[in-house]
Amino acid sequence: MSNKEQEYKKLFISEADSSVEELETLLTQLEKSPKDQKTIDSIFRITHTLKGNAAGMGFELISKFSHALEDLFSEIKQANINIESEIFSTLFKAVDTLKELVQSLSDDSLNVRYRGIQRKLEVIVENSKKQESYAETASVKEVEDKEKPAKKTKAKKSTAKPKATKSKAVEKQQNEEAKLEELRSAVEANQKQEVSKKDPVFEQEIEVIQEEKETKKISFSDMVQVPVEKLDNLLNLVGELIIERDRLITAHEANVSRNEFNSLKRVSSDLQYSVMDVRLVQVGFLFNKFHRVVRDAASTEKKQVDLIIEGSETEIDRNILQIISDSLIHLIRNAIGHGIESETDRKAHKKEIVGKLTLSARNESEGVIIDIKDDGKGVDVDKIKQKVLNKGWVDAATLEKMSKEEIISFIFEPGFSTNDAVNSISGRGVGMDVVKKAIDSVGGNIKVETEAGKGTTFSLILPSSMAVKSTLLFEVGHSQYAVPLTYTDAVLSLQRKEIYKIQNRLMINHQDQTIETVFLSDLFFPNESSAKVDALKSDAKWNVVLVQYNGKKLGLVVDKLLQQKEIVEKPLKKPVDFVRYVSGVTILGNGKVCLVINIPQIIQKLFNHSVNVNATAVA
Known part of the structure; x- marks a missing residue:
């Protein structure tokens, strides 16, 4: 398993542990208030989310077990099952089993018996559906039977004896009621006996569950969630420690050998970079949120755009990622609105109808570089020149002496826009200057590379950390x-x-x-x-x-x-x-x-x- 997969696995285990703990709390609340619909909805939502996350990670046992719980609470939501004390015992045992299944992901030696309790959950749901089906069928027959004698009596009024007709109708109705009562009794029969005939594995595991002593243990996750404010405060304290270390070394370097301070320098530096490392997150957690942004922007512009994500495992300071998130959104929308052409124009230039927008990240010596690249028409330098002249920012003679890069840099000036029409994405002259200010605030830089007819790349050069x-x-x-x-x-x-x-x-x-x-x-x-x-x-x-x-x-x-x-x-x-x-x-x-x-x-x-x-x- 790669480091990335291992990290995602740890993250899943941490989230699953939190979900199971929340399920235990909610079940305890539900036992006190069985009719609380809000608690039932919360439990259903958690089981549904856990099922989806487990399936996405490939943990089929957890996914199927969560699915059985989800189905049960779906029936409870629809009021098809009345929650009784026996069902609560089953539910708490199911949550314990689910917790063990999650623990088994990090402990291979843990052998979890889950088939019996999972089958029991499935049987409760199946019986509920059967009961509902029987009730509907019996109800329909009862209505039909009530109507049929009435019609016969009316049709044979002149010849049939009223007394005899009534006797037969009453007898038939009583027979139907007896059958219905028999069906209900069968549904309410002991579920364990019914299932044990169908599933020998279930019977064996029920016996094991009854025989084994309940030795409840409280377990803790290997991951701890810490508020960012605490990390920021810790980093500030470490920064002050580094400053004080340098002051001490400078004050005593004349009287003491610098080697005396080597241990202090090593430990303090390791502490500083360890705290910085804790604040690092993978850019993929932000990049993966942009699929919806691309979809909405492309829909507004009536274009087809595919988002390609590369280097999502690259790590960067969380605070930097948070500050530049709005800038990335604007650059992506800008690439779709200004860069990628309409379907008609792409056909005319023999391009694929679906435009490609690539969002990539990589580590370099100067920090982290994030590229936003499109395969559109590129930046129109002549159009920028005309806009600059119209605004009177630079005279024509000076403009002619400027390089291509200097002319393109005008797009970051406040109030600049090459779009004459105003829409929800562009044309207001607001955005690129805000992007520039956000990049500047974290000590970064932005570069633009463009080629007419081929596309444009915005490169954000960012420090990997704001601490040092x-x-x-x-x-x-x-x-x-x-x-x-x-x-x-x-x-x-x-x-x-x-x-x-x-x-x-x-x-x-x-x-x-x-x-x-x-x-x-x-x-x-x-x-x-x-x-x-x-x-x-x-x-x-x-x-x-x-x-x-x-x-x-x-x-x-x-x-x-x-x-x-x-x-x-x-x-x-x-x-x-x-x-x-x-x-x-x-x-x-x-x-x-x-x-x-x-x-x-x-x-x-x-x-x-x-x-x-x-x-x-x-x-």
Whole structure:
């Protein structure tokens, strides 16, 4: 059995244990209030769900046993069976047997006797149906017999003797009533005797059940359900432990050998990653919910679309999956509404009528990558250009110089839509910018690859965990800052002569690209330009951190590069949650607070010209 199948088996056992416990509770309530229809409905629903889940997992014994219970409660729901004390004894024994069957999945040595009690449940249902059938047949005959003598009497009124006719009718009616009473007595006869003739196995197991001593044992599941809030709190405490560990090591590294702290580092790191691992879930639990989303969106658009899921066993932080779930829904609906063509267009382009939408996930060094791929018409770059010009976001000359990726990135701007008609899926200009913000909030990124007539792929690059963030540390002024490696493209050391001035802006060349460069000190300390002036007059090398976001690249000039480090980032809270260009904070080993740079916000502000950063001319 593969690891994935083993995990699903454990999950089934955990859910089945919970269902059986709930059945015991509900049966206890039903014994006190046998007419409580709500409790009967709940028991029927649980047995039905358990039957379906067991069948889906291939556990036929549990599925058939649950089916027998379901049939019995179906008769009870329809008031065909009156629940008596004897039936309750059978039901409690059935639930005990069901519990043992579930336990046998994890304990191969457990030999469960189930045929007798299962057959007894089936016989109760069969007898109920027979009784119902007999009652209906007898009722029909009784009505017919009452009508027949009346008609005969009327037809032979002139010749037949009234007294004799009445006597025969009464005699026939009494015979029918006697037969009906005999049938009812047969139905209410001892069920054990009736079944023992039909099923020898049943008779043997009944004897075993009667002889064996009842030794009830309370068992516990190997799986425990823990609220996410408790895991979050535990992770926060572990994060504080890691920060305190780094502080202690830094404070005593001068007097104590670093090897003295190796055991502490190992145990604390193992604890941190163990807690992170507990929060991981398979993306398949979310992906499998999208079949209905695809079906509804395709129905609205009058299209046929097949959803293909790949890499569902890939694991990611539960909180990340929860945050991006709405974004995935929008991207899927967007792919169906904008990407996949109508049946007529697909026929015209010699494509299969049924469109294909692939939802896949995979692990890479930078985290987890989720792809939403369609085989539609692709993104119309020319249409995006026209919309951008109509909105006046960029002039025609600048637009012509932009790359394909930069033009496509406009779809993530607020208010952008290529659909002129508004429907339930698209055309409002709301959605893709919200998707982008959600991805940014978890420290991720999104890329778009498209080919005309072939389709489009949206790739979400996400961290596998929100607890630990890989960053690059550097200094600006006398303070230390961190930039997430997710947005870091390269680290450059440049001579002053490699910096160019174009239209009062500083530019550098990197891999045949001209990239705007700014002093990070200008953003944080706009009134203090001494560091920049000194750098421009000096011949010393410039340390440039090249970052990218949404297809746009930017060079950040910093004073000193320090090291790469995994940090525990804490979000900004009131009253400092309004601070620009900062996404969160952490505490370093020296006890100082380190700000985490918000790269998406910096690039958006600079490229939208909402912040005026004047570059000093290079002499």
